[in-house]
Amino acid sequence: MPEDLKLFASTPKGMEQLLADEIKQLGGFHMNPVRAGVEFTGTLETAYKLCLWSRVANRVLLSLPSFEAKTPEALYDGIQRTDWSKQMSPEGTLAVDFNISRSKINHSHYAALKVKDAVVDQFRDKYDLRPSVDTEYPDLRINCYLAKNICRLSIDLSGDSLHRRGYRLEGGGAPLKENLAAAILLSAGWPAIAEKGGSLVDPMCGSATLLIEGAMMAADIAPGLLRSHFGFTFWKQHDPILWASLLMEAEQRRDRGLAKLPAIQGFDIDGKMISIARANIERAGLQDQISIAAADITQATPAELPPGLVVANPPYGERLGGNKDLSQLYRQLGSTLNKAFSDWHSAIFTGLPKMASYTGLYPETKQTLFNGTLQCVLLCYGARKSELSKALDGESEGAPMLANRLKKNRRRLANWLRREEISCYRLYDADLPEYALAIDLYQGDKLWVNVQEYQAPATIDPAKAAQRLRDALHSIKEVLEINNSQLFLKQRRKQKGSSQYERYDQKEQFHTVSEGPIKCLVNLSDYLDSGLFLDHRLTRRMIGEMSRGKRFLNLFAYTGVATLYAAAGGARETRTIDMSNTYITWAQRNMELNGFTGTEHHLLKADCLEWIKQALKQGTQYDLIFLDPPSFSNSKRMEQTFDVLRDHAALLNEVSQLLSDDGTLIFSNNNRKFKMDHDALPTLEIVDISAQTIPEDFKRNQKIHNCWRITRKGEK
Numbered sequence: 001m002p003e004d005l006k007l008f009a010s011t012p013k014g015m016e017q018l019l020a021d022e023i024k025q026l027g028g029f030h031m032n033p034v035r036a037g038v039e040f041t042g043t044l045e046t047a048y049k050l051c052l053w054s055r056v057a058n059r060v061l062l063s064l065p066s067f068e069a070k071t072p073e074a075l076y077d078g079i080q081r082t083d084w085s086k087q088m089s090p091e092g093t094l095a096v097d098f099n100i101s102r103s104k105i106n107h108s109h110y111a112a113l114k115v116k117d118a119v120v121d122q123f124r125d126k127y128d129l130r131p132s133v134d135t136e137y138p139d140l141r142i143n144c145y146l147a148k149n150i151c152r153l154s155i156d157l158s159g160d161s162l163h164r165r166g167y168r169l170e171g172g173g174a175p176l177k178e179n180l181a182a183a184i185l186l187s188a189g190w191p192a193i194a195e196k197g198g199s200l201v202d203p204m205c206g207s208a209t210l211l212i213e214g215a216m217m218a219a220d221i222a223p224g225l226l227r228s229h230f231g232f233t234f235w236k237q238h239d240p241i242l243w244a245s246l247l248m249e250a251e252q253r254r255d256r257g258l259a260k261l262p263a264i265q266g267f268d269i270d271g272k273m274i275s276i277a278r279a280n281i282e283r284a285g286l287q288d289q290i291s292i293a294a295a296d297i298t299q300a301t302p303a304e305l306p307p308g309l310v311v312a313n314p315p316y317g318e319r320l321g322g323n324k325d326l327s328q329l330y331r332q333l334g335s336t337l338n339k340a341f342s343d344w345h346s347a348i349f350t351g352l353p354k355m356a357s358y359t360g361l362y363p364e365t366k367q368t369l370f371n372g373t374l375q376c377v378l379l380c381y382g383a384r385k386s387e388l389s390k391a392l393d394g395e396s397e398g399a400p401m402l403a404n405r406l407k408k409n410r411r412r413l414a415n416w417l418r419r420e421e422i423s424c425y426r427l428y429d430a431d432l433p434e435y436a437l438a439i440d441l442y443q444g445d446k447l448w449v450n451v452q453e454y455q456a457p458a459t460i461d462p463a464k465a466a467q468r469l470r471d472a473l474h475s476i477k478e479v480l481e482i483n484n485s486q487l488f489l490k491q492r493r494k495q496k497g498s499s500q501y502e503r504y505d506q507k508e509q510f511h512t513v514s515e516g517p518i519k520c521l522v523n524l525s526d527y528l529d530s531g532l533f534l535d536h537r538l539t540r541r542m543i544g545e546m547s548r549g550k551r552f553l554n555l556f557a558y559t560g561v562a563t564l565y566a567a568a569g570g571a572r573e574t575r576t577i578d579m580s581n582t583y584i585t586w587a588q589r590n591m592e593l594n595g596f597t598g599t600e601h602h603l604l605k606a607d608c609l610e611w612i613k614q615a616l617k618q619g620t621q622y623d624l625i626f627l628d629p630p631s632f633s634n635s636k637r638m639e640q641t642f643d644v645l646r647d648h649a650a651l652l653n654e655v656s657q658l659l660s661d662d663g664t665l666i667f668s669n670n671n672r673k674f675k676m677d678h679d680a681l682p683t684l685e686i687v688d689i690s691a692q693t694i695p696e697d698f699k700r701n702q703k704i705h706n707c708w709r710i711t712r713k714g715e716k
Helices: 016-025 044-053 072-080 108-127 178-187 190-195 209-218 240-258 271-283 326-340 355-359 387-392 400-420 462-480 497-501 534-546 561-568 581-593 608-618 644-656
Strands: 005-010 029-034 037-042 059-063 093-101 140-147 150-156 200-202 264-268 290-294 309-312 345-350 365-371 374-381 424-429 437-443 447-454 487-492 511-515 518-522 551-555 573-578 601-605 622-627 659-669 684-688 706-712
Touching: 005 044, 016 029, 016 037, 016 044, 016 178, 037 044, 044 059, 044 240, 072 108, 072 150, 093 108, 108 140, 178 190, 178 209, 178 309, 178 345, 178 365, 178 374, 190 200, 190 209, 190 309, 200 209, 209 264, 209 271, 209 290, 209 309, 264 271, 271 290, 326 355, 345 355, 387 462, 387 487, 400 424, 400 462, 424 511, 424 534, 437 462, 437 511, 447 462, 462 487, 518 561, 518 581, 534 561, 534 622, 534 659, 551 561, 551 608, 561 573, 561 581, 561 622, 573 581, 573 608, 581 601, 608 644, 622 644, 644 659, 644 684, 644 706
Parallel strands: 093 140, 200 264, 200 309, 264 290, 309 345, 447 487, 551 573, 551 622, 573 601, 622 659
Antiparallel strands: 005 037, 005 059, 029 037, 059 150, 140 150, 345 374, 365 374, 424 437, 437 447, 511 518, 659 706, 684 706
C-alpha cells in the first residue's frame, strides 16, 4: 500500500470546515472541503486516527481508482478492474453502498447489485469461492458514488457511521446525532472554555447527548473508544499493531483527561428523559463526571459552578410535531439565561430561528447546521458579563480620597437622614473631579448601592479611567461594607428623551425600600434609573400634603410613586397613566404593596398626549395634576414626537384645562436648557418652585430638575 493515500471523509452539510480542521490536526494534508465532506491525502495512520478521534465525521473512505460508467455493463467492467483479493478473503463478507447523482444509471439498488455481482464473479472465477453479503458487519464495505457518469469507488474504513459512538441506546423523541452535538459545541467554543476550567450546563438536556459529547471533548476522550467494530477490522490490509498502539494512546489520554474534567450538569423536566440520560451517561463511563437533575427551565440554575458555556436545544415544531406554548418556553429560556447565566457564554440550537427572538437575546454569531434534512441555526451569545464584573477585573489600590469623602458625607448627612427618616439617598455626586460618579444608597433588607459613572471626556485615557473606576469601586465596597451582590454599576451618558427608561439588563430583581409613608419596588440591575427618582422626594411629599380629598392625575407616571404619595395623603381618586406596560405593571405592584387596591385607583397604559385630547373632549377635571414628561420622545407607540423645549407650552395649555376651578398643576422636567415660555401661557399663573424641591442630598446639583406650581389666573 502506498504511504500517501487518497481519502474522503463525509459529514453533514454545514460541518465541512470543522471536519477540515480535525483532519489537519490529525495529520491530513491537501485538504479540499466539498459539499458534505472533505477530500484529503493522508497515511493509513491518519485514516485510523480520524476513525477514532473525529467528532464530526460520518464516514472515512479510502479512494480506489475512479472510472466512467454510463451503462450497467460499464459499471460491472470498471469494478472488475480492481483486484478485490487485495481487499478481502474469498470466504469473507461484503456490503455495497451506492449513491447516484445526475447519471444515466438511475437505480441505486440495481447498481449496488451490479457491483456485488462484479466482485463475487471475480472471486468465483479466480478461487471457485465467493464472498457472501452481510449488510451489518461485513468484512469489507464498498462505497460507490456515481455522479455525472463517473463512479468514485472507495473502501469504507469506518464501517457504521461514526456518529454512533456506542453509548446511546435510547435517544428519546427527537435526539441530536452525536456528531451534530459535537459540531454545536465546537462552534460554540466549548473546548477553549473547558481548557480554562469553565463549566458546561444544558438546561434542557434530553438524552444528554450534548453533555456526553462535551465531557468527551473536555476530558480528551476519543469518541471511537467505545466502538467494537470499524470497517477496517477485517479488511485485508488492516494493520492491527498500528491500531492497537493508537487505542493504547487514546486510553492513556482519557485517563489523564478525566482527572481535569470541569463541572458538567444537565436538567430536564421529563422524568423519563432523566432516566434515559443517566443510562447513556453510564454507558459512556461518565456517571461520576456528569450530574443530572429534574427541573424545568426556570429552575435550571448552575448553583456555584464556575461560569462557562450553557447550551440548549429547545423543541421546535417540525421536530416534535407541534408548536404549542413554544414562544413561552423560549421566553423562559431567555429569562433563565439572563438571570442565572449572565456571566456565561451561551448557545441555542433551533430549527425555528424566529422563535429564538422570544428569548430577548441578541446573538454574536449565527451558523447554519442541518439536523437530518431540516435546516437549523446555531445562535451563539457572548458572556453577558456585568459592567460591575468587568470594572472590578484587575488589581486595585483603592481610592483614599474618595473613601475619605464618602465617610465625610455620611457624617454630614447622618442627622438629616435620621430626622427626616430617609433611607434612600444620594451619598456622593461627582464631589471630586477625579471620580465622576453618582452614588445612591437604597436601604431595604440589605443596603443596596447604585453607582452611576458619568461618561469620561474623549481626552481621558480609557485605561486610566478604567483604573480609577476600579479603585473607586473597591473603596465604595470597603467604606460601605458591602459585597459585589449589593453593588450595581451603570454608565450615565447624555440621555435623549425617555432613553433613561430603556432596558439595561433582564435580571428582574426587585427590592422593597421605604420613603416616608410609602413602600416601593426598585430595580437596580435592569434600568439606568431605579424606579424611584430620589431628587423628587420633596416634590412627592408636597403632592402628598396637597392630596387630601382631591382627584389626582399622574401623567407620564413612570412607576407611579407620586400616586403612592397622593393615595397615602388621602386623595379620594387617583389616575395613573403611562404608555409603557412595564411601568404600569410596576406601578400596579407598588400600589398593591401599599394596600391601595380600591376601585378609586385607576391605572392605564396609554399615550399620554392622546389621552389628554380624549379627556378634554369628555370634560374630565382633576384637582391636582403631576406632569413630569420626558425631555424628548419618539416612541413608536406615540403618534407624534414630543420635545419638551418645543412643545411644553401647548402641553401645559391643554393639561391646565383638565384642572378644576381651584386645581393645581405640578410641572417638572430635567432638561437643563429648559426655559419656560411665559408669553405662550398668558392664562396661567406659573411659580418656579425648583429651589424648594431640591433635597439636601442633591444640593451640589441644583439643576437636577426644574419644577413649577401652576394654576389658572384668577384662581388659587
